[in-house]
Amino acid sequence: MPTLAQEIGKQRPFESPSQEAYLNILRTASVLSAPFAHLFDSAGLSEATYNALRILRAAGAQGRLCNEIGAQLVARVPDVTRLVDRLEKAGLARRRREGSDRRAVRVSITAAGLARLADLDQPITDLHNSQLAHMSESQLNTLSKLLVKARSAPAAH
Amino acid sequence: MPTLAQEIGKQRPFESPSQEAYLNILRTASVLSAPFAHLFDSAGLSEATYNALRILRAAGAQGRLCNEIGAQLVARVPDVTRLVDRLEKAGLARRRREGSDRRAVRVSITAAGLARLADLDQPITDLHNSQLAHMSESQLNTLSKLLVKARSAPAAH
């Protein structure tokens, strides 16, 4: 099992355990997300559009407003507009204006969108299960706990 | 300390520990890298250009070929060309053709590039130290070890 130092081709060891942990987090995220990106791509989606579709499926028939989608995706509203543009153009979602507040745009998933997600559910689950199958449940729980702690630092702006 | 489930606003718990770990890895990478991105931005750099400059500084006066830079950055060669374009335009790096192989382009860092990096060294180190300062060294080492293991799965293509 290669260390990160070897992978990166660095001669000297890391300056600190925190720096090593940080770089390991970034690298692992990149490595593990790549197969998912391929999967999304083969379904004509990106990670962003996939996540948006998931939000819309969870929202059901009533749909979600653009700013709600943006909040959940941690994306800006202008980006949501174009993201929904793409979904709508692909027939996976549709917009409709609210009666009560005519500024608001309610976005909901279409049957085609549900079908597209349904096609992905099993492969995604399989990938999740296979990707970390070599780790024990207690290791995974420890990992999650440490990661939650890692990002809960006092804001250092 | 909020759980990821609460942060995402999800009602049901995760389907599996591996899925939870995966999402925690992505989320933590995103949260922890944001302050660095701001730092780079304030110096007129991106994460990519910063990493490229680091590679060039480590390479010293002899510099590096484009494909070497690409391999270390895990980037494609066409992207390296434009990345070096930006560095050169900003006066932070320079190109020169090899005498021995006139196809090869050797890229090296300039004095301005070294100065730019030097300005960032201390803030970067401070951020690394402060960001995970609330975790013990043994926690960080455990985290790193688990992350290395997480991404060393048998290829699942």
Add this chain to the structure above:
DNA sequence: CAACAATAGTTGTTTAAACAGTAAACAGCC
């Protein structure tokens, strides 16, 4: 040594992210 393949890098084009600025609808106030 001519022809073909391989290598190093660049250019073109499409796509998406980022963010400022704008338009329309609503809310509160005098």
Add this chain to the structure above:
DNA sequence: GGCTGTTTACTGTTTAAACAACTATTGTTG
């Protein structure tokens, strides 16, 4: 009820990532 400010979403523009196609040089081989 009109004016100001706020909210909701859209549009414009810049910038970068992804990837195919291309040029120039070098290596190989019959």
